[in-house]
Amino acid sequence: MKLHSLTAHQILDLYKSKQASSEEVLKDVLSRIGAVDSRVRAYVRLSNQKSAGEGSAAIPIAIKDNMCTQGEEITCSSKILKGFHPPYDAGVIERIKQNGGRILGFANMDEFAFGSSTENSCYGPTYNPWDLTCVPGGSSGGSAASVAADEAVWALGSDTGGSIRQPASFCGVVGLKPTYGRVSRYGLIAFASSLDQIGPLTKDVTDCALLMNIIAGYDDRDSTSVNVPVPDYTKALINDVHGIKIGVPKEAFAEGLDSQVSQAVEAAIEQLKKLGAVVKEVSLPHTPYAVATYYIVATAEASSNLARFDGVRYGLRQLSANVRKTPVIDMYEETRAKGLGDEAKRRIMLGTYVLSSGYYDAYYLRGQKVRTLIKQDLDGAFKDCDVILTPTAPTTAFKVGEKASDPLSMYLSDVYTIPANLAGVPSISVPCGFSKEGLPIGLQLMGKAFDEEMLLRVCFSYEQNTPWHTKKPNL
């Protein structure tokens, strides 16, 4: 039996009936990594953990390289953090360990989560398991690819503007960005603090609910964590969407949307209608400004969050051969010049600019106002519907290198995913078909704040009535 190709809930059933042990599962997944990762390059580093995990929930997991884990090197796939060993566990890592999880290793990502292709990594790109000449999406591309390639049973990613959902879509897996405040950010190396959220990447919707049961919950070390009760998400796995109101924004099927993606999503809408859902058109008039707003808010926060990487305390320190300004300022400049990649520099400069005196009102302040309008758009739409449905990404996975020199077209890859981050609402991507080229297509649902259950229910119903999640790439 190929244990590595199973879902977590299938493996848990085997544990229960004593047909497999956590050691066997771990061994099988590790051998799968050995067999395919030289081609996929999902991992940047395997973990030092010795045990196979303990207890009934000992599922091997891949962790994005931006969640602090004691005893490991964590780098955000950046040169500047090479050699950084956090002396503490992130909130989600504690929960994984408490549940007996086995951390397989740390998954590749765009440096500091800046990107949509996992090409901006100091370790080089990750490749899409469905087509190794394509990108896996990003920034949680390593996490998504590891699950798609059966190199992990499930994975954690982080999503600031689509970094879980877009790679889930590109890799044909399920990816959920929970409500802002649902999962602790403590120990997640911040990109944009008001947008970042950790979430699951899994092989199906049931696993997504199971992993949410482990990671969701209040953490008093994170002031933005919200203290509301955590439901048993598996209870939301109901194969019934009768009467559930699905809003489809008319703005979603606009210019730039690939026709194959459009067709697959429209077919999914028809399928949901057949299953009894009520589909209605809604309008989100401010969403065309979402990408611009996002690149103001997110880069502003990033420019400040990344200021701590200065060579003083940890990570890379590059001293200057000859004094230009002062030894300390030279060290800052050289360390950051050498340690940060082009996209990180681009975003730090953008963010510094929009916060600068004289420009703050025109950019950052206005960006915050538009953010409020986008949130109000969604709030308004949710008065009339339970979920909002769009494509996850305007295209399927693109070729490695295709957009590397065109940041703007890369940024547009997140046009559908960004509004949920700006509004703080939960959002999920599930597979909804394949292109002629055999590349996966994703369907995105957004829900009301703290109503991940509705997303899981609709996706579970859809999944039970479609074959997409059973397909595997040929590796």
Next chain:
Amino acid sequence: MSQEFETVIGLEVHLQLSTKTKIFCGCVNVFGSAPNTNVCPVCLGLPGTLPVLNQQALLYAIKVGLALNAQINPFIKFDRKNYYYPDLPKGYQISQYDLPVAKDGFVMIKTDKNEKRIGIKRAHLEEDAGKLVHDDRGNCSLVDYNRTGTPLIEIVTEPDLRSPQEAYDYLNTLKLILQYLNVSDCDMEKGSLRCDANVSIRPIGQTALGTKTELKNMNSFRAVKTGLEYEVCRHKQVILSGGRIIQETLLWNDEKAMTIAMRSKEQAHDYRYFSDPDLVPFTINYKVIDQVRAELPELPQIKLERFIKQYGLSEYDAGVLVIDQAVAVFFEHCCQHYEQSKKVANWLNGAVLKEMNERKMGISELKLTPVNLVALIKAVENGVVSNLAGKEVLKAMLDSGKTPAQVIQDKGLVQVSDDSALMAIVEEIINQNPTVVEQIKQGKPSAAGFLVGQAMKKSGGKANPKKLSELIIRRISNA
């Protein structure tokens, strides 16, 4: 050409709050530990860590705001002040920009003629940075992050101060209020109270403010005053000689007694303040504010007025008492046992204060209770010991912690009022000073004081001076 100028000064005081733990993490908030021992991932700003506001720091800030007659903002937030410095581990300081804890307050200060109101623009919470230590031998700088994350409240005045003396008076008044609140040790030497000053001058009658300079690095109130005096003088010289003041930040060098330019306006940081997304803005419940208000101590100015009224003290005596809150409390305890409040004030402001200064101790550290001090004062008033001996008794009490009765007995200091015992001394003194005796006989009774003094000395301070005086006059007039 003579031109009259008006000085305009505004002060920024940074006060470290003596909370148990730091402002955004659980590290203990103490001074003087070995370098980098009171640190954790949060205050070291390690990647992934997040701040959580210490509620005690917020309550202390509200307390300070209320004591400065300020409005407590019902809705507050924290902002990031972005700049690079090795002692700032996150590359930004968490502070408050547009929604501080408190705004629009005032402090009343005493000037030569009357009282003056100094506006408090704002008081906000922020985190302290670490400390750079320069290692000459290693030819490098070392950073100690123990201080990082110590809660600070920054208190900013309106430009209401009109002279370096007023600035000095304001600082003393402010410090006393802050000491009464018991939220900080207010120790400038340890850096728990720091002060920066903005100063400008303008021709009298002009409403627009002149160009200001900012003074930093004054490590005493005296230095603030001297630095400002220097700077006002410099401004005048520059303007009168036809020059222009440049807006800049200056460091005060106390040894050389002069200011040194640090950075100009052009070099000033653009701090790129923005709301800290890691700390959500929140409302302060009015019940919390009311609770803090109810727990506010009686503030020095109110206490001073009450002492004058309730105990009939002079403004001077009341003023000296309230300068030390513990002494003021001690005074009132004494007054519960003794109605002669002025005598208590005299003892406290005289002999006891002298002992406190000599021993470098606060009143609570002295081995002295209100009951014992009152017993001592009574012993003097009732003639059991002389005033002079009383001070000796006080010293002995502080050394041993004994009651005055015990000390008086141990030392045999009971005042001698017994005629026969004193007569021997009187005889001896009269015999030794025939000239003085003659003067008294000639109708100069004031000369008797000299003989009383001599006799007191002879008795080792034990004689009752009143009794001595009577005996001497009687002996001379009977001769």
